[in-house]
Amino acid sequence: xxxxxxxxxxxxxxxxxxxxxxxxxxxxxxxxxxxxxxxxxxxxxxxxxxxxxxxxxxxxxxxxxxxxxxxxxxxxxxxxxxxxxxxxxxxxxxxxxxxxxxxxxxxxxxxxxxxxxxxxxxxxxxxxxxxxxxxxxxxxxxxxxxxxxxxxxxxxxxxxxxxxxxxxxxxxxxxxxxxxxxxxxxxxxxxxxxxxxxxxxxxxxxxxxxxxxxxxxxxxxxxxxxxxxxxxxxxxxxxxxxxxxxxxxxxxxxxxxxxxxxxxxxxxxxxxxxxxxxxxxxxxxxxxxxxxxxxxxxxxxxxxxxxxxxxxxxxxxxxxxxxxxxxxxxxxxx
Amino acid sequence: xxxxxxxxxxxxxxxxxxxxxxxxxxxxxxxxxxxxxxxxxxxxxxxxxxxxxxxxxxxxxxxxxxxxxxxxxxxxxxxxxxxxxxxxxxxxxxxxxxxxxxxxxxxxxxxxxxxxxxxxxxxxxxxxxxxxxxxxxxxxxxxxxxxxxxxxxxxxxxxxxxxxxxxxxxxxxxxxxxxxxxxxxxxxxxxxxxxxxxxxxxxxxxxxxxxxxxxxxxxxxxxxxxxxxxxxxxxxxxxxxxxxxxxxxxxxxxxxxxxxxxxxxxxxxxxxxxxxxxxxxxxxxxxxxxxxxxxxxxxxxxxxxxxxxxxxxxxxxxxxxxxxxxxxxxxxxxxxxxxxxxxxxxxx
Numbered sequence: 001x002x003x004x005x006x007x008x009x010x011x012x013x014x015x016x017x018x019x020x021x022x023x024x025x026x027x028x029x030x031x032x033x034x035x036x037x038x039x040x041x042x043x044x045x046x047x048x049x050x051x052x053x054x055x056x057x058x059x060x061x062x063x064x065x066x067x068x069x070x071x072x073x074x075x076x077x078x079x080x081x082x083x084x085x086x087x088x089x090x091x092x093x094x095x096x097x098x099x100x101x102x103x104x105x106x107x108x109x110x111x112x113x114x115x116x117x118x119x120x121x122x123x124x125x126x127x128x129x130x131x132x133x134x135x136x137x138x139x140x141x142x143x144x145x146x147x148x149x150x151x152x153x154x155x156x157x158x159x160x161x162x163x164x165x166x167x168x169x170x171x172x173x174x175x176x177x178x179x180x181x182x183x184x185x186x187x188x189x190x191x192x193x194x195x196x197x198x199x200x201x202x203x204x205x206x207x208x209x210x211x212x213x214x215x216x217x218x219x220x221x222x223x224x225x226x227x228x229x230x231x232x233x234x235x236x237x238x239x240x241x242x243x244x245x246x247x248x249x250x251x252x253x254x255x256x257x258x259x260x261x262x263x264x265x266x267x268x269x270x271x272x273x274x275x276x277x278x279x280x281x282x283x284x285x286x287x288x289x290x291x292x293x294x295x296x297x298x299x300x301x302x303x304x305x306x307x308x309x310x311x312x313x314x315x316x317x318x319x320x321x322x323x324x325x326x327x328x329x330x331x332x333x334x
Numbered sequence: 335x336x337x338x339x340x341x342x343x344x345x346x347x348x349x350x351x352x353x354x355x356x357x358x359x360x361x362x363x364x365x366x367x368x369x370x371x372x373x374x375x376x377x378x379x380x381x382x383x384x385x386x387x388x389x390x391x392x393x394x395x396x397x398x399x400x401x402x403x404x405x406x407x408x409x410x411x412x413x414x415x416x417x418x419x420x421x422x423x424x425x426x427x428x429x430x431x432x433x434x435x436x437x438x439x440x441x442x443x444x445x446x447x448x449x450x451x452x453x454x455x456x457x458x459x460x461x462x463x464x465x466x467x468x469x470x471x472x473x474x475x476x477x478x479x480x481x482x483x484x485x486x487x488x489x490x491x492x493x494x495x496x497x498x499x500x501x502x503x504x505x506x507x508x509x510x511x512x513x514x515x516x517x518x519x520x521x522x523x524x525x526x527x528x529x530x531x532x533x534x535x536x537x538x539x540x541x542x543x544x545x546x547x548x549x550x551x552x553x554x555x556x557x558x559x560x561x562x563x564x565x566x567x568x569x570x571x572x573x574x575x576x577x578x579x580x581x582x583x584x585x586x587x588x589x590x591x592x593x594x595x596x597x598x599x600x601x602x603x604x605x606x607x608x609x610x611x612x613x614x615x616x617x618x619x620x621x622x623x624x625x626x627x628x629x630x631x632x633x634x635x636x637x638x639x640x641x642x643x644x645x646x647x648x649x650x651x652x653x654x655x656x657x658x659x660x661x662x663x664x665x666x667x668x669x670x671x672x673x674x675x676x677x678x679x680x681x682x
Contacts, residue, residue: 089499093506094502138436138673149434149495149498149499150434150436152498152499153434153437153502156436156441156505157441157611157670160440160608161608161663161666161670164532164607164659164662164663165663165664165667167528167532167659167660168660168661168663168664171528171529171657172656172660177524177528181516181517185513185514185516260506261506307518309514309517310513310514312513313510313511313513313514313517316506316507316509316510317507317510317511319506320503320507320510323502324486324500324503324504327496327499327500327503328487328489328500
């Protein structure tokens with residue numbers, strides 16, 4: 001773990017470098033490889049006649065931006081949830097928030113024929129909020145507050161509920177099945193930049209609120225009584241963070257579908273490197289989350305050409321070993 | 335005090351204590367199940383009267399009607415009862431084992447194991463509905479995953495909390511693999527696999543019934559005899575050991591029983607969810623009893639849920655025949671919300 005200021009600053013700069021490298025490789029690698037010179041040329045001096053320029057401008061650039069936003073959003077949502085529930089296994093995927101958003105999006109897409117992310121995002125918010133509410137109340141144990149194992153089970157049960165409803169809807173509307181399947185698996189490809197732009201203001205607002213709350217988040221790790229004694233309005237802070245989580249996770253699902261485990265692994269990596277001070281670990285979670293999703297998406301394009309592995313599958317396969325490790329070493333599991 | 339009957343053998347070699355309320359509820363549910371089955375037998379795309387059904391059952395003939403009833407509807411209804419019963423009892427055993435009311439075969443990864451194996455099989459070229467190998471492959475998947483979960487959660491014996499968490503983690507990875515295979519499959523195969531994943535009893539045959547029944551004939555009596563040890567465990571580990579119950583070997587036995595029941599059911603009917611989660615809760619609402627008394631009730635409720643779900647899917651959208659799994663979630667969701675409400679009231 002990095003403790004001194006100098007080490008932390010250089011660590012943060014290194015992570016930014018990684019992010020930049022991931023962005024460039026996400027733009028360069030793929031079915032049609034593009035050289036670095038070509039990439040620079042397409043950004044500075046755009047030539048619509050060139051195939052490489054066209055691929056970068058229309059397909060890759062929006063894909064890279066989507067992965068960047070979704071990765072950062074999921075990582076911060078996961079970090080906030082882990083602090084809020086004091087549960088190292090918490091993340092939007094495990095606790096059913098993603099599944100709730102996904103179900104409402106499927107309802108919007110099949111029953112109301114909504115298609116663009118800016119329309120679907122409201123469905124996603126509703127779903128995320130519903131799922132969060134259900135899991136919060138199911139996860140409480142009479143007299144003992146929130147128990148980690150119980151919360152995880154509640155999340156999985158809520159996920160099962162929403163997924164089976166979504167399955168039913170998809171079987172009833174089979175003509176929409178193929179278009180939605182890849183999206184259900186989680187994918188950052190094929191999103192127009194114009195479709196994403198309307199979501200950005202709200203997303204950035206949520207991100208800003210999260211970063212402004214860093215001091216309060218640091219206190220939440222303490223006992224509730226102590227925090228109250230220090231003059232923090234615990235209820236208000238919790239509610240605000242809950243809203244931020246719902247906005248971040250909902251936007252991510254509306255953009256990219258079900259991408260699990262980014263919200264789980266990234267906060268653990270960031271905490272391992274920068275410690276538990278939210279002023280460092282929260283922004284770094286965002287950077288590492290974006291890097292991870294960009295890298296996963298780039299690898300997913302190259303594993304079984306000409307087909308692509310859905311990026312949600314990649315992150316799940318990367319995240320499971322860490323989840324199992326955490327589960328085996330979770331303290332205080334009675 | 336609850337009233338109970340005590341049966342003793344001569345010389346007191348064994349005795350059985352029967353709770354009267356449990357007996358009454360079991361009988362009432364069994365009657366309800368029998369009546370519902372007869373009604374389900376009489377309805378379908380080819381309309382038949384109730385008397386005709388009774389006539390065919392008493393004296394089977396060679397007519398088209400008796401072919402429809404005896405070869406198409408009857409095996410399907412019996413499959414619904416057996417699969418629902420197996421899932422309900424597997425859920426009860428798992429919830430008792432993990433000591434958590436939210437556990438069920440689909441939550442802790444047993445169903446995901448079967449699903450991943452089945453979808454892999456379909457991807458490699460098997461055909462759902464006609465291939466006899468699909469069910470054994472799916473069951474193999476369920477047992478393989480159960481073995482992995484046990485091995486990973488092993489730390490000086492089975493720890494229920496770790497069992498749950500490891501199961502949840504493995505289930506997530508297996509779901510990812512299943513999704514990957516679905517995306518890689520051609521569209522028609524993907525849709526078939528998706529229907530299998532939802533759980534459907536479409537085109538169940540008598541050979542499915544005869545293949546599933548032996549598992550249940552072994553597992554249910556064994557569970558009835560051994561479940562009293564689960565009652566001992568629910569009082570705490572120390573208490574169970576103090577009462578002379580071998581903690582770890584019984585945990586292993588219950589896990590094997592749950593996997594046997596759930597794995598075989600899922601293998602023949604597809605990944606039906608939710609029955610294992612809600613049937614035990616409904617049973618606990620009806621009677622207050624140890625696990626032995628709850629087992630037949632949970633099994634009967636599970637059978638009723640799946641029977642009704644399949645009936646709705648078969649009859650409500652004629653000419654389409656929809657997978658039962660869709661309606662299980664529909665029936666299960668209101669109860670799930672009720673569960674939430676009850677939990678809140680207990681807290682407040």
